[in-house]
């Protein structure tokens with residue numbers, strides 16, 4: 171039976187949607203007074219549109235999560251089918267679709283991973299990975315980088331490096347260090363090898379100075395995303411693993427943004443010589459069609475809890491609508507070669523074209539990335555590398571929107587992060603728009 175009661179919202183104009191939003195919706199990470207959120211009503215593939223039919227090419231994947239594109243028919247159908255069977259089930263029960271989602275996720279992880287603890291999103295994935303590491307090691311401290319985002323819950327936001335940590339610093343046992351970022355090196359390095367070696371030396375000194383026996387985990391985004399798409403230099407992640415092993419510390423890799431196709435690999439860590447103890451995920455695992463995240467747990471950590479209670483849980487852990495969407499997403503990504511597409515588009519279209527833009531526009535200090543995960547550093551001056559001023563970033567953002575491109579900005583950077591399903595034609599069209607907007611800005 172298909173009865174539909176269309177939401178009254180579908181008949182609204184953009185102005186009505188905006189007014190309704192402004193009067194009743196309290197938005198994230200913002201002073202509320204001057205907000206003007208873009209109204210969006212629908213989407214398909216790499217396109218989204220507003221209530222009046224204005225269309226945008228989605229170069230943001232929303233919050234870098236819609237890896238499979240908007241409204242993928244197989245994922246929508248799987249959610250609808252599951253809704254007919256069982257819309258919710260308590261986490262204490264066994265459920266077939268939840269177990270199938272866990273199996274598919276473990277299949278994607280490296281050898282040695284065995285179980286999945288499901289959460290509602292990425293923050294609580296990190297929250298619970300930290301908890302597992304503390305219980306496993308009997309230690310307290312968690313080391314993470316200043317250039318990182320790990321989510322908006324108690325420990326995850328304090329593990330975060332950026333400004334969002336500071337007003338929320340109520341969890342204990344968190345220590346920060348600098349990771350590698352050659353373009354703005356903290357280590358006066360002039361080559362990737364030097365950056366890697368010096369960043370590792372710095373980390374090991376922090377471990378020693380903090381008291382290695384007090385450290386439960388090193389928590390890293392495999393490729394820090396919001397902080398700038400900072401692909402680690404050669405040897406860095408293997409070096410972190412070696413330091414963790416030397417001092418009996420667990421390594422947690424946060425794949426919430428970088429995982430599930432974004433980098434052109436199933437997991438970003440697949441491109442590196444590293445095996446963590448815990449992997450956290452969310453976003454691309456089902457492109458956010460229904461909220462879900464989780465921790466992929468190595469056998470060693472999983473079996474630690476065979477006879478010991480794991481003191482953590484969530485009412486919606488492994489929610490069946492979310493689990494069904496995970497199964498459909500992973501299967502569709504396999505059947506349709508979506509991860510391979512992301513890799514090819516990065517190597518053949520986005521990377522080369524961004525290099526061309528960098529050669530043409532003085533405003534670009536550096537481009538870096540892989541797959542559909544790229545950062546364009548915008549600078550006032552190429553020699554000083556001073557970040558482009560916030561007012562200019564605001565103007566550029568407005569111009570890109572007016573040209574039909576929905577961009578993703580972080581600080582002074584454009585992050586080129588379209589869905590993994592983007593075609594070469596659409597990627598080129600989006601990059602043409604960025605080219606035109608940068609040209610107009612410079613004129």
Ligand SMILES: Cc1ncc(COP(=O)(O)O)c(C=O)c1O
Nearest residue numbers: 291292293319320321426427452
């Ligand atoms: C690397 C990383 N970890 C964790 C999170 C938090 O995920 P969520 O917003 O689903 O809680 C994010 C969100 O952007 C992220 O990028």
